[in-house]
Amino acid sequence: MARKRIxxxxxxxxxxxxxxxxxxxxxxRFFRNPEALSAGKRARVESxxxxxxxxxxxxxxxxxxxxxxxxxxxxxxxxxxxxxDVLRGIYDALDGSRYSIQLANTRYSILQEERLLRLFLxxxxxxxxxxxxxxxxxxxxxxxxxxxxxVQIMEVGPSPIDMMIGFSHFDAAKAAIGHLLAQGYRRIxxxxxxxxPRVQRRLDGYRAAMTDAALFxxxxxxxxxxxxxxxxxxxxxxxxxxxxxxIDAVFCVNDDLALGxxxxxxxxxxxxxxxxxxxxxxxxxxxxxxxPTLSSVRTNRYEMGRNAATMVIETLEGHRPAEAVVDLGFxxxxxxxxxxxx
Amino acid sequence: MARKRIxxxxxxxxxxxxxxxxxxxxxxRFFRNPEALSAGKRARVESxxxxxxxxxxxxxxxxxxxxxxxxxxxxxxxxxxxxxDVLRGIYDALDGSRYSIQLANTRYSILQEERLLRLFLxxxxxxxxxxxxxxxxxxxxxxxxxxxxxVQIMEVGPSPIDMMIGFSHFDAAKAAIGHLLAQGYRRIxxxxxxxxPRVQRRLDGYRAAMTDAALFxxxxxxxxxxxxxxxxxxxxxxxxxxxxxxIDAVFCVNDDLALGxxxxxxxxxxxxxxxxxxxxxxxxxxxxxxxPTLSSVRTNRYEMGRNAATMVIETLEGHRPAEAVVDLGFxxxxxxxxxxxx
DNA sequence: CAATCGCTTGGTAGCGCTGTCAATATCGGT
DNA sequence: ACCGATATTGACAGCGCTACCAAGCGATTG
Numbered sequence: 001m002a003r004k005r006i007x008x009x010x011x012x013x014x015x016x017x018x019x020x021x022x023x024x025x026x027x028x029r030f031f032r033n034p035e036a037l038s039a040g041k042r043a044r045v046e047s048x049x050x051x052x053x054x055x056x057x058x059x060x061x062x063x064x065x066x067x068x069x070x071x072x073x074x075x076x077x078x079x080x081x082x083x084x085d086v087l088r089g090i091y092d093a094l095d096g097s098r099y100s101i102q103l104a105n106t107r108y109s110i111l112q113e114e115r116l117l118r119l120f121l122x123x124x125x126x127x128x129x130x131x132x133x134x135x136x137x138x139x140x141x142x143x144x145x146x147x148x149x150x151v152q153i154m155e156v157g158p159s160p161i162d163m164m165i166g167f168s169h170f171d172a173a174k175a176a177i178g179h180l181l182a183q184g185y186r187r188i189x190x191x192x193x194x195x196x197p198r199v200q201r202r203l204d205g206y207r208a209a210m211t212d213a214a215l216f217x218x219x220x221x222x223x224x225x226x227x228x229x230x231x232x233x234x235x236x237x238x239x240x241x242x243x244x245x246x247i248d249a250v251f252c253v254n255d256d257l258a259l260g261x262x263x264x265x266x267x268x269x270x271x272x273x274x275x276x277x278x279x280x281x282x283x284x285x286x287x288x289x290x291x292p293t294l295s296s297v298r299t300n301r302y303e304m305g306r307n308a309a310t311m312v313i314e315t316l317e318g319h320r321p322a323e324a325v326v327d328l329g330f331x332x333x334x335x336x337x338x339x340x341x342x
Numbered sequence: 343m344a345r346k347r348i349x350x351x352x353x354x355x356x357x358x359x360x361x362x363x364x365x366x367x368x369x370x371r372f373f374r375n376p377e378a379l380s381a382g383k384r385a386r387v388e389s390x391x392x393x394x395x396x397x398x399x400x401x402x403x404x405x406x407x408x409x410x411x412x413x414x415x416x417x418x419x420x421x422x423x424x425x426x427d428v429l430r431g432i433y434d435a436l437d438g439s440r441y442s443i444q445l446a447n448t449r450y451s452i453l454q455e456e457r458l459l460r461l462f463l464x465x466x467x468x469x470x471x472x473x474x475x476x477x478x479x480x481x482x483x484x485x486x487x488x489x490x491x492x493v494q495i496m497e498v499g500p501s502p503i504d505m506m507i508g509f510s511h512f513d514a515a516k517a518a519i520g521h522l523l524a525q526g527y528r529r530i531x532x533x534x535x536x537x538x539p540r541v542q543r544r545l546d547g548y549r550a551a552m553t554d555a556a557l558f559x560x561x562x563x564x565x566x567x568x569x570x571x572x573x574x575x576x577x578x579x580x581x582x583x584x585x586x587x588x589i590d591a592v593f594c595v596n597d598d599l600a601l602g603x604x605x606x607x608x609x610x611x612x613x614x615x616x617x618x619x620x621x622x623x624x625x626x627x628x629x630x631x632x633x634p635t636l637s638s639v640r641t642n643r644y645e646m647g648r649n650a651a652t653m654v655i656e657t658l659e660g661h662r663p664a665e666a667v668v669d670l671g672f673x674x675x676x677x678x679x680x681x682x683x684x
Numbered sequence: 685c686a687a688t689c690g691c692t693t694g695g696t697a698g699c700g701c702t703g704t705c706a707a708t709a710t711c712g713g714t
Numbered sequence: 715a716c717c718g719a720t721a722t723t724g725a726c727a728g729c730g731c732t733a734c735c736a737a738g739c740g741a742t743t744g
Contacts, residue, residue, distance in 0.1 A: 012700060023724050028702060038722065055464035059404035060700035063729050068401065078430045081423060088420045091447055100444065105433055122397035230628035259628060266633035286572035286601060291608035354730060365694045370732060380692065402730035405699045 011052045020048035031056055062124075069099050071127040071312055072120040076108040076196065079227065082254075082282055082301055083131075086153065089305025090129065097313060099126060106131070108196055114139045121146055127312035133157040133164070134197045149315035151308040155198055156327050163315075165308050165326040169198045172297045172330040173205030176251055176279050179295070179332045181213055184341035185249035185277050188215070189240045191261065192223035192253045193232055199253045202281065206251060219244045228253075233260020234267075248341065249277035255284040258294055262337070278337040292336035300328045353394045362390035373398055404466075411441050413469040413654055414462040418450040418538065421569065424596075424624055424643055425473075428495065431647025432471065439655060441468060448473070450538055456481045463488055469654035475499040475506070476539045491657035493650040497540055498669045505657075507650050507668040511540045514639045514672040515547030518593055518621050521637070521674045523555055526683035527591035527619050530557070531582045533603065534565035534595045535574055541595045544623065548593060561586045570595075575602020576609075590683065591619035597626040600636055604679070620679040634678035642670045 017027035022041055029036050030045040037045070048054075062068045073090060075083045087103070094101060102120065106113040114136045120128065121142065128143070128150040135143070143150055143161045150162035155169055180188050190206050192199055203223070210216035222240045226232060233256055240247065252258040258280030265272045272278055272292055280287060283298035307328075311321050359369035364383050371378050372387040379387070390396075404410045415432060417425045429445070436443060444462065448455040456478045462470065463484065470485070470492040477485070485492055485503045492504035497511055522530050532548050534541055545565070552558040564582045568574060575598055582589065594600040600622030607614045614620055614634055622629060625640035649670075653663050 010700095013702095014700080024700095025702075025725080026723060029723090032702085036722075041722085055461070057405070057700055058465055059401045059410065060729090061702075062401035063399070063405050063731085064700075064702040066703090066729070078426060078433055081426070084420060084423070084426050091420060091445075095447070102442065103433075103445065105437070119397065123400055229631075231631040234631050256628070260631055263631055263633040286598070289571075289573040289576050289602060289605055291605040352730095355732095356730080366730095367695080367732075368693060371693090374732085378692075383693085399730050402699090403732075405701085406730075406732040408699070408733090 011054045013054070013056070016045065016048045016052055016054045019052060020044040067124045068126060070102045070123070070125050071099050071129065071309065072102045072104070072125040073129045074104055074106055074113055074116055074120075075131050076106045076113075077227075078105055081284065082299075085301035086305035086308075089302040089307075090309040091305075092302075093306045093309035093313070099313060099316075108194070110134060110136050110139065114142075117142060124148075126316055127151075129153055129308050129312065130161075132197055133160075135161075149312045149320075151311050153304055153308045155201070156325055160325055163308075163311050163321070163324045163326075165304055165311065165328060167299060167328050167330050169201040170205040170208070172281070172299070173202035173251070173253075174209045175205075175330070175332050176281070176295075176297050177206055177209035179334060180249050180251065180277060180279060180338060181209070181215075183277065183338055185338075186215055187217075187244065187247045187249070188220065189244060189247040189250040190221045190223070190253075191233065191236045191240060191250055191257050192221075193226055193228035193236065193257060195223055195225060202253050217244075220247065228256050230256045230260040230263070233257035234264035235260070237261040237264045247276070249279070249338070252278065252280050255280040255282050255287055255294070255296055258296065258337075259286070259290065262290065262292075262294060272337050273339045273341070277339075277341070279332075283333050287333070288335070295335040295338040296333050298331045298333050300330075304328055353396045355396070355398070358387065358390045358394055358396045361394065362386040409466045410468060412444045412465070412467050413441050413471065413651065414444045414446070414467040415471045416446055416448055416455055416458055416462075417473050418448045418455075419569075420447055423626065424641075427643035428647035428650075431644040431649075432651040433647075434644075435648045435651035435655070441655060441658075450536070452476060452478050452481065456484075459484060466490075468658055469493075471495055471650050471654065472503075474539055475502075477503075491654045491662075493653050495646055495650045497543070498667055502667055505653050505663065505666045505668075507646055507653065507670060509641060509670050509672050511543040512547040512550070514623070514641070515544035515593070515595075516551045517547075517672070517674050518623070518637075518639050519548055519551035521676060522591045522593065522619060522621060522680060523551070523557075525619065525680055527680075528557055529559075529586065529589045529591070530562065531586060531589040531592040532563045532565070532595075533575065533578045533582060533592055533599050534563075535568055535570035535578065535599060537565055537567060544595050559586070562589065570598050572598045572602040572605070575599035576606040577602070579603040579606045589618070591621070591680070594620065594622050597622040597624050597629055597636070597638055600638065600679075601628070601632065604632065604634075604636060614679050615681045615683075619681075619683070621674075625675050629675070630677070637677040637680040638675050640673045640675050642672075646670055 013027050014024050017024040027045050034042055077083055104116045117139050125148060127148050130152055132154050133152055152160060152164045153166055155166040156164055192203055222236050250261055252261055258278050261278055262272055265276050270276050278294060280294055280296040283296040287294040287296045314321055355369050356366050359366040369387050376384055419425055446458045459481050467490060469490050472494055474496050475494055494502060494506045495508055497508040498506055534545055564578050592603055594603055600620050603620055604614055607618050612618050620636060622636055622638040625638040629636040629638045656663055
């Protein structure tokens with residue numbers, strides 16, 4: 001009745017142990033905590049493993065140890081190149097480590113996020129990286145009871161679930177507007193697409209700066225729920241000009257919109273700067289090499305991803321970072337498109 | 343001595359089975375092949391699972407069944423937005439299915455690719471998606487013996503390992519040059535960055551087209567191993583102008599370079615078109631909304647990813663696609679930047 | 685009416701590894 | 715030389731699920 005589902009060519013830990021002349025459990029320890037072995041056995045297991053080409057079976061490990069070496073990452077979009085920078089940072093930080101990534105796309109829905117969260121947690125991830133600070137109350141509750149490092153990325157705010165890394169979108173937008181005001185611009189428009197919570201806070205920053213300067217006018221704001229694109233930047237800019245033909249500057253919530261606005265200015269033979277100042281957000285690579293060069297708010301997306309992953313790993317290795325909340329800041333890159341007015 | 347490592351709150355298959363009044367194995371079948379159950383038991387298991395909030399333990403499943411529901415994806419770069427489109431297609435195709443993605447970055451190294459391949463295969467993936475057709479002989483040999491669907495993406499060529507989806511980079515570049523020739527351009531430069539195998543084949547296509555027209559001149563070619571960027575496009579274009587000041591057109595191996603070349607033309611007050619024609623490659627979104635609009639070769643990256651993932655899934659479900667090799671083609675998008683000369 | 689067939693269902697064992705605890709080896713101090 | 719403390723090592727059972735085989739059962743067939 002015993003069917004002995006022996007797998008033919010596969011090398012198991014037991015084989016390695018036998019070749020090395022140790023018990024399986026000692027061989028097991030070699031792969032998880034080599035320091036715990038005496039130098040002699042360590043060398044024997046190592047060479048045995050190499051000789052047999054042994055690769056641990058992660059499923060068995062996960063089942064026996066009741067945890068995985070997978071870090072779950074929840075991001076709202078794969079299209080947005082902001083997230084591809086963050087992801088690159090995460091993957092780079094994990095490269096060569098024992099950990100791997102499980103990526104899921106929430107499509108900007110916090111309900112979807114909650115669903116994915118439950119799915120992830122059922123598999124006992126080693127850690128979790130989630131986007132933003134706007135989770136559903138249930139999501140928050142779940143995450144607060146889970147026993148694994150969690151990093152919220154993209155922005156900072158009060159009461160982190162566990163750890164947090166990002167910057168203040170409110171302050172960043174406010175600083176961008178401050179720059180335009182300092183350069184002498186007064187009728188500053190706002191272009192926004194896909195108004196996710198972070199873009200919303202950039203709008204708040206814009207509103208605060210304009211209100212402080214007694215220049216706020218709702219007519220200057222054009223937003224849409226449509227996902228961003230360069231083409232959309234041109235369209236929204238045209239809409240803005242129709243609503244407020246007297247604008248002298250425009251702040252775009254991302255660089256694609258800014259580029260689209262620039263092209264629209266060119267089509268209308270509107271001088272940038274001169275007749276129109278443009279400031280973008282994110283400081284994608286092309287902003288520095290366009291003609292004219294485009295001002296933008298630089299954010300440290302790659303570093304954000306990299307640090308977030310490092311924070312998770314360090315915590316797992318027992319060296320929890322001293323600071324649970326890291327503000328990476330931003331810098332306003334002042335370029336030709338927002339040169340001093342007049 | 344029995345330590346009974348009972349996990350407190352966790353719901354296992356056995357609990358679901360008990361509540362549903364069936365054996366664990368019947369409950370198990372419900373999750374893998376519901377059709378095999380009678381309608382009554384199916385409903386009972388379903389409601390029991392829902393009531394308990396049961397989520398299968400994938401590690402246990404993988405261990406017991408000796409396979410996973412993970413599709414390995416090997417791509418050369420996370421930076422390149424070409425791959426982010428492909429990835430988006432892959433993720434979209436798998437969304438809602440039982441399968442998940444394990445992503446790894448080969449960093450344009452086929453040795454790294456081989457290493458990652460071995461790593462992946464040790465975990466028995468359900469399927470594999472690999473980039474390109476230039477694998478090491480060992481990689482090829484390994485993949486040919488593995489018993490899971492494999493799709494090579496990005497280009498088509500002879501002798502697929504298993505399945506293949508892409509297009510001919512040679513033909514696409516040749517068609518782009520054909521377009522410029524047809525528009526009356528003669529001194530057509532070539533700008534290339536990060537000369538990976540596919541970019542190399544675009545160069546081959548350029549060379550073939552120019553040679554056929556008896557217009558080939560090595561002075562017209564500028565390439566570099568540096569990763570691409572808009573800034574680099576400007577630099578390379580300047581280099582090209584220095585080498586061959588009499589060029590009347592330039593073909594760029596990707597759209598970032600083309601945009602950089604356009605900005606460089608603007609800086610030099612060189613009319614596009616008029617004094618200089620520009621054609622890019624990939625047809626990123628911004629090409630259609632720049633000023634002037636930029637001609638490019640449209641490739642179906644999202645569809646490529648989506649179809650590749652679908653091909654894997656369909657094969658796994660027993661409906662292997664009729665065609666193992668799918669050529670998605672391309673189209674030359676003729677826009678202002680390559681308007682007829684003169 | 686016995687033999688056969690297909691559909692469902694269940695029992696048993698084991699996938700490959702690690703947690704827990706116990707046993708043994710090693711070592712310094714008195 | 716003896717004792718306790720520390721470093722290494724090992725035995726055992728079990729993580730939660732599914733492969734395998736067998737059996738139950740009603741329907742069909744000649």
